[in-house]
Amino acid sequence: MANVNVSLQVLPSVKEENLYEVVDRVIEYIKSSGVKYEVGPMETTMEGELDQLLEIVKEAQNICVKAGAPRVVSMVKIDYKPEGVTMEEKIYKYKK
Amino acid sequence: MANVNVSLQVLPSVKEENLYEVVDRVIEYIKSSGVKYEVGPMETTMEGELDQLLEIVKEAQNICVKAGAPRVVSMVKIDYKPEGVTMEEKIYKYKK
Amino acid sequence: MANVNVSLQVLPSVKEENLYEVVDRVIEYIKSSGVKYEVGPMETTMEGELDQLLEIVKEAQNICVKAGAPRVVSMVKIDYKPEGVTMEEKIYKYKK
Amino acid sequence: MANVNVSLQVLPSVKEENLYEVVDRVIEYIKSSGVKYEVGPMETTMEGELDQLLEIVKEAQNICVKAGAPRVVSMVKIDYKPEGVTMEEKIYKYKK
Numbered sequence: 501m502a503n504v505n506v507s508l509q510v511l512p513s514v515k516e517e518n519l520y521e522v523v524d525r526v527i528e529y530i531k532s533s534g535v536k537y538e539v540g541p542m543e544t545t546m547e548g549e550l551d552q553l554l555e556i557v558k559e560a561q562n563i564c565v566k567a568g569a570p571r572v573v574s575m576v577k578i579d580y581k582p583e584g585v586t587m588e589e590k591i592y593k594y595k596k
Numbered sequence: 597m598a599n600v601n602v603s604l605q606v607l608p609s610v611k612e613e614n615l616y617e618v619v620d621r622v623i624e625y626i627k628s629s630g631v632k633y634e635v636g637p638m639e640t641t642m643e644g645e646l647d648q649l650l651e652i653v654k655e656a657q658n659i660c661v662k663a664g665a666p667r668v669v670s671m672v673k674i675d676y677k678p679e680g681v682t683m684e685e686k687i688y689k690y691k692k
Numbered sequence: 693m694a695n696v697n698v699s700l701q702v703l704p705s706v707k708e709e710n711l712y713e714v715v716d717r718v719i720e721y722i723k724s725s726g727v728k729y730e731v732g733p734m735e736t737t738m739e740g741e742l743d744q745l746l747e748i749v750k751e752a753q754n755i756c757v758k759a760g761a762p763r764v765v766s767m768v769k770i771d772y773k774p775e776g777v778t779m780e781e782k783i784y785k786y787k788k
Numbered sequence: 789m790a791n792v793n794v795s796l797q798v799l800p801s802v803k804e805e806n807l808y809e810v811v812d813r814v815i816e817y818i819k820s821s822g823v824k825y826e827v828g829p830m831e832t833t834m835e836g837e838l839d840q841l842l843e844i845v846k847e848a849q850n851i852c853v854k855a856g857a858p859r860v861v862s863m864v865k866i867d868y869k870p871e872g873v874t875m876e877e878k879i880y881k882y883k884k
């Protein structure tokens with residue numbers, strides 16, 4: 501199965517001043533998962549098998565709840581091609 | 597595990613005149629899955645266990661590819677609460 | 693200028709128990725604007741000129757702030773065709 | 789009026805092999821607008837006044853049409869705070 505891209509933005513229902521702290525825990529978890537990822541200002545994009553990336557998306561909900569959010573709304577984007585998609589092919593031209 | 601809501605919008609890379617045909621196949625598949633769902637103008641919202649709904653999201657990619665799309669971009673929204681979320685609580689006031 | 697579709701989901705940073713109340717104010721405002729709209733479980737879709745719809749999206753931010761949200765994250769989807777797009781062409785098959 | 793963040797992902801209805809070319813034109817236009825921006829693998833995030841950023845979002849539709857797309861679906865995220873939001877506050881910890 502080829503690698504694809506999945507972007508995740510979590511919006512946990514916590515006080516505004518605690519938002520980044522909860523988001524940081526989700527990013528920490530993504531890092532610990534070992535998948536390739538890139539943190540952006542509005543979402544973190546991951547690269548890997550769709551199965552694994554959707555597992556991470558699912559677990560991210562629990563992480564927000566454990567961090568104190570009674571509710572979580574997430575925005576997930578999937579960029580899927582049977583032969584694979586890379587983050588690199590999309591951003592190499594714009595790297596600073 | 598309580599039911600939650602997941603919205604799915606698929607954007608298969610097909611000719612514009614074939615777009616609705618491919619989207620229809622995805623909606624047909626959602627219908628066949630047995631989960632509660634509601635078709636909207638920009639996305640279809642489902643209600644069920646997060647695991648099952650993410651499986652449907654995953655399979656939707658394959659359906660688009662089988663229908664002729666070399667690539668699929670999907671927008672997925674998750675509304676998650678440990679004790680459950682319903683579509684009804686969000687739209688009952690606005691039903692015509 | 694032809695009509696297009698714009699979907700809006702606002703996620704105001706308020707206590708979870710006050711969320712629907714703030715969202716209701718935004719929907720009330722959309723209703724008062726006179727554009728065609730349809731409330732869904734995860735977003736409200738509007739039909740009109742892109743200019744007018746983006747003005748509504750902008751004003752929705754202020755409405756959330758006035759309703760007590762120190763911050764608002766919004767998800768906006770635009771479905772644009774120079775000759776126009778309707779909600780009806782996308783959902784007539786699925787109306788109950 | 790304080791600066792806020794708006795992310796834009798355009799999905800023009802063009803052949804898959806022409807997709808990046810059309811997206812590049814939109815990024816070129818964003819660059820020419822003079823706003824602060826950051827290109828990511830799934831969206832470009834901009835920083836500026838909401839008015840100006842929504843104007844750019846609007847013009848991006850035309851750019852895709854001029855580049856040959858009969859239809860464009862766009863995903864737009866707004867992160868709004870009356871006192872302003874920066875991209876930097878969200879990503880400084882993750883810069884490589």
